[in-house]
Amino acid sequence: MAELTGTVSELRADYLAQTRHKRMLNGILLILFVALMVSGFMIADDRNAGGFWSGLHRLFDFPKEVLSEAAEKASDLPSHLVNFLPSLIETINIAGASTLIGAMLAMVLSLLATHGLAPWPRLIPVFRRVMDIMRAVPEIVIALVLIFVMGGGPLPAMVAIAFHTAGALGKLFSEVNENASLKPLEGLESVGASWAQRMWLGVIPQVAPNYLSYALLRFEINIRASAILGFVGAGGIGYELKNAMSWGQGQYDEAAAIFLLLFFAIIFVDQISSYYRDRLTHGKKEKVTA
Amino acid sequence: MTMTATDTLKIEANALFSRKRMMSFGLPVVVMAYLTYIFFSFDVLGLSTRFDIDNARALVADSYSYKTHVTRDNRSGEVTIAIEGERKGTYEAGVSPDWVSLANSGTVIDLGGGHVVTFGQDNLVSYSIPDYGVILAQPGAGGVRAQLPSGDVPSWINASKNRLTVTTDEGRLTVTRNRTEVFRYFMGWELFFFTLDSPYHGMGFFELAGHAMNGEATAIWHDFWTNKMWRHADVAWAIFETILMAFLGTMGAAIVALPMAFLAAKNFTPLMIVRQATRRLFDFFRGVDALIWTIVLARAFGPGPLTGALAILITDTGSFGKMFSEALENVDQKQIEGIQSTGAKPLQRYRFGVIPQITPVLLSQILYYLESNTRSATIIGAITGGGIGLLLTQAMITQKDWEEVSYYIVLIILMVMAMDWASGWLRRRLISGGSADS
Numbered sequence: 001m002a003e004l005t006g007t008v009s010e011l012r013a014d015y016l017a018q019t020r021h022k023r024m025l026n027g028i029l030l031i032l033f034v035a036l037m038v039s040g041f042m043i044a045d046d047r048n049a050g051g052f053w054s055g056l057h058r059l060f061d062f063p064k065e066v067l068s069e070a071a072e073k074a075s076d077l078p079s080h081l082v083n084f085l086p087s088l089i090e091t092i093n094i095a096g097a098s099t100l101i102g103a104m105l106a107m108v109l110s111l112l113a114t115h116g117l118a119p120w121p122r123l124i125p126v127f128r129r130v131m132d133i134m135r136a137v138p139e140i141v142i143a144l145v146l147i148f149v150m151g152g153g154p155l156p157a158m159v160a161i162a163f164h165t166a167g168a169l170g171k172l173f174s175e176v177n178e179n180a181s182l183k184p185l186e187g188l189e190s191v192g193a194s195w196a197q198r199m200w201l202g203v204i205p206q207v208a209p210n211y212l213s214y215a216l217l218r219f220e221i222n223i224r225a226s227a228i229l230g231f232v233g234a235g236g237i238g239y240e241l242k243n244a245m246s247w248g249q250g251q252y253d254e255a256a257a258i259f260l261l262l263f264f265a266i267i268f269v270d271q272i273s274s275y276y277r278d279r280l281t282h283g284k285k286e287k288v289t290a
Numbered sequence: 291m292t293m294t295a296t297d298t299l300k301i302e303a304n305a306l307f308s309r310k311r312m313m314s315f316g317l318p319v320v321v322m323a324y325l326t327y328i329f330f331s332f333d334v335l336g337l338s339t340r341f342d343i344d345n346a347r348a349l350v351a352d353s354y355s356y357k358t359h360v361t362r363d364n365r366s367g368e369v370t371i372a373i374e375g376e377r378k379g380t381y382e383a384g385v386s387p388d389w390v391s392l393a394n395s396g397t398v399i400d401l402g403g404g405h406v407v408t409f410g411q412d413n414l415v416s417y418s419i420p421d422y423g424v425i426l427a428q429p430g431a432g433g434v435r436a437q438l439p440s441g442d443v444p445s446w447i448n449a450s451k452n453r454l455t456v457t458t459d460e461g462r463l464t465v466t467r468n469r470t471e472v473f474r475y476f477m478g479w480e481l482f483f484f485t486l487d488s489p490y491h492g493m494g495f496f497e498l499a500g501h502a503m504n505g506e507a508t509a510i511w512h513d514f515w516t517n518k519m520w521r522h523a524d525v526a527w528a529i530f531e532t533i534l535m536a537f538l539g540t541m542g543a544a545i546v547a548l549p550m551a552f553l554a555a556k557n558f559t560p561l562m563i564v565r566q567a568t569r570r571l572f573d574f575f576r577g578v579d580a581l582i583w584t585i586v587l588a589r590a591f592g593p594g595p596l597t598g599a600l601a602i603l604i605t606d607t608g609s610f611g612k613m614f615s616e617a618l619e620n621v622d623q624k625q626i627e628g629i630q631s632t633g634a635k636p637l638q639r640y641r642f643g644v645i646p647q648i649t650p651v652l653l654s655q656i657l658y659y660l661e662s663n664t665r666s667a668t669i670i671g672a673i674t675g676g677g678i679g680l681l682l683t684q685a686m687i688t689q690k691d692w693e694e695v696s697y698y699i700v701l702i703i704l705m706v707m708a709m710d711w712a713s714g715w716l717r718r719r720l721i722s723g724g725s726a727d728s
Contacts, residue, residue, distance in 0.1 A: 033541075040538045044599050047531065047676070049592030062589035090331075097328040100321060136706035138665045140672050140679070141699050144686050149349065151340040154332045228581045228669055232683075238581065245585065259582060267577045 070256035080257035084240055088261045090154055091236035092269075094229075095222035098158045102165025103215045106131075109166060110173035111199050117177055117185075119195045131174075134167025143229045157234035161222050169218055176210040177203065213280045216273040223269055227262055237262055345689075352692035356480040357461075357473040360390055360399050364413045364429050364468055369397050373480045374690075378518045381486055389474070399472050401460040407472050415470050417456055417463050427454050427465045434465050479693045481519045488513040520694070525681065529705055531595045532677030535667035536709070539602025540660045544652070547607045551614035552640070558618060568611070575608030580666060584674050593675030601670055602663050610655065617651045618644070650721045657713040657720075664709040668702055678702055 045052045070077060112118050113127035139160040146156035184202035193201065204211075230238020237258055244254040329335075359375040362368070371386055373379030386392050389400045397409040404420040417425040423439030425447070433451040448455040454465040462473040484491040490498060490513055502510055515523050552558045554568040583601040591597045626643035634642065671679025678698060685694040 037538065037541060037545075040534050041596070041599075044531075044534060044538060044594070044596040048594030048596035049675075050590070050594075052591060052596055055591040058590040059587075062586055093328060093331065097325065097332075100324065132707060132710070133703060136665075136703045136710065137699075138668045138679075138702060138706070140669045141682065141702060144672075144683065145349070145695070145699075148686065148689065149342060149346045150337060151342070153340070155334065155337065158328075158332065224579045224581070227579060228673070231581060231673060241581075241585075259578075262579060262582065263577050266579060267573065270573075270577070 066252045066256050066259070069250075069252040073253040076253055077257055080254055081261060084237060084254075084258055084261055087230075087235075087237045087240045088265055091226045091230060091238065091262075092223060092265065094154050094157050094161065094226040094234075094236055095219060098161035098165055098226070099215055099219045099222050101158075102162040102218070103169055103211070105162070105166035106169035106173050107204075107211065109170040110177055111203065113170065114174045114177040116182055117180075117199065117203060128174075131167045131170040134163055135171060136167070137164055139164050139225050139229060140232060143234050144232060147233050152233045152235060152239075154235040157226055157229040157236070160229065160234075161225050164225075165218055165222060169214060172214045173207070173211060176207045176214075180206045209280045213277045216277050216280075220266075220270055220273050223266060348690075349692045349695075351475075352690070353696035354693075355475050355477050356693060357475050358387070358480075360397070360407075360472045360474070362397070362409050362413075362470045364466075364470060367413070369409065373486070376519070379481055379486060399474070401458075401472070401474050403460050405458060405460040407461075407463055409470060413470070415463070415465055419456075419458065425454075425456060425463075427470075429465055429467050429470065431467075433467065436465070479520075479697065481517070483517070484513050485518055488517075520697070525678070525698070525701065528678040528681050529701060532667045532671055532679065532705070533664060533709070535595050535598040535602060535671065535677060536660060536663040538599040539667070540606060540656060540663050542599070542603040543606035543610050543659075544656050546603070547610035547614055548652075550607070550611050551618055554611060554615035555618035557621065557623070569615070572608045572611035572615075575604055576612070577608075578605075580605040580670060581673070584670050588674050595671075595676040597674045598667055598670040598676050601674070602666060606659060606663070609659070613655055614648070614652065617648045621647050653720050654717050657717045661706070661710045661713045664706050668706075678705070 109127055109131055112120070113124050113131065115121065115124065118124050118127075139157075142160035142163055143156050146159055150156060180203050184206070185198050188198045188202045226236055227238045230236035230240075231242050233239065241255065241258045241262070244251050244258060356374055359372050361370050361372070369392065371381040371390060381387070384392065389402070391398045396411065399407040399409075401407060406418050408416045410416060413429050415427045415429070419425070422444075425439070426437040428435045434449075434454045436449045436454045438447065438449065443449065446457045452467060454463070456463040461475060464471045481491070490501070490510055493501070498510060550568055550572075553564055554572065556565065559565045580601050583604050584597065587597045587600050591600070621644055625647060626639055629639050629643035667677060668679040668682075671677035672683045673679075678701065682695065682698045682702070685691045685698060
């Protein structure tokens, strides 16, 4: 008995020491983190053209200006909304086309980079690195270079976003591919199907719902990206926004209309996409049982 | 009875098949139709007229090579040698690279491959090209007065009264009345390590290492770091600024979103109004895109990294709030009850019953966003004027420093990949390490 209590108290001391050690480590990490955040904000504040505290009271000035001007000319708002609708459609088209093209590229790349599916297993690391690089390139980099070479317009933005999308989706797709059953492939192979046929008929039907769900999520992200790229000269609603902003006061009613359009477009696409993604991941079971 | 059951089964199966057939044929058709519509609405055919082949060529050539200008002012007779024609890359008077010999009688420029340009007396220029002959030009008050070898004028020579341009693989000669200019092309990025005013310019690696051993390491580092052409110190600072924006934005958003997420979770906030209000607030933060936040914030705080960090912070507060509240709704109630049974107060219940459960989800989301926000910070930086994004747009606007543009692009890709790797490493360590600990 005495021995047992001895070990218990030892254990307890041990445990307490361990907890204290852990707590101390966590405390140090927390202090470090807080110090990083505070000093980071101070550096950023220092480097900013205007300071945080001196600008804080002006935070709502601009929204107020825009809103008051929009309210003044409220009767023009519907016509502005109609005027800017085509550029909103262009923005959505950029996102749609780039998601589509990017997803198709990603499909091929991911199949080439998945163990068990790739036709050239030795090249898997190569395709993975290619996807890593494509994923790492911010859209704006390619867009700016392409705008210089082929002028403004939606095409540079589409190519830029599709390039990044191919890399980003390729990685997600190849994770999905890894869970695909190889049995249909064996069956297809036994009847002499080529690699493309095996992939199209054996793998794609298994992974299509997941692909679609990731592609929808990407579409949401790409709408935002295409609006931003418009702002640097690649057409669409971002370009109109930049123009409306650069005219300054007097045109803020147009800016307000564009804000509204963009806001509702993003919310709308988010809702639609999350509804369908939910159905793709959960609703499938209902169908099977029904 | 059984017959009807199989019949309905058969009908169902047929319907399923025809639906599948519709999908497998219809989907590609829809996709093709959409892409065709895009093809025309984006005016892809018009690309051939808009595509600027000269810009593309300049961009590609400049990204891996550079040119050195040898220029003579035809009024004063003064010869200057400058890398990329920039003041920062100008050789001091009387100093020249080994392929240019400066003498009072004339300047001889060896372009390599047997191509030699000579700046003679009285502004006379001669360019001797193997297998073609010697081109002479005498710029003066009457124009350029070029003399070409007999025969047809080849397409790479462009001669008019006031201008002569000769473009060969080795270089390029331009003669006008006021000046004579020769370009020679070299591979690589010029003056990447040291500018011409540094004593270390042109030294090999081992020579430099030798100097560094002799106690000149700080001087060498100083000359490299303050390189006026490539501004290594500024670039390093810009990259730091971009990562700082991403870090502050992501972590700040997580700190703001966590308490708010409790207000949006069904099991912590029974009050429907509060829950809905918080959720709509998250939707608003997310729906007003980072672009709009950037514009609004830049009006108040001016351009800079703080504006970018706050724009990321606000947008991601919406995203994090939504995800965190979903994670909170999936929390196991039993652990909280267990903590409660020991007499813990609500705050302690959250700290020890809830937070440990959602930490892995939170951390993996935060780290994922940290990587993705590094890219966003580059883009926002280009708009709001901070970090490497700003340097990139500045280099683009000049439309000639394409070697710097490609340098920045490489750095951006490396930066994002490094952040990707670091966040993946941290995620593995914190999450699997954390669970192994407890």
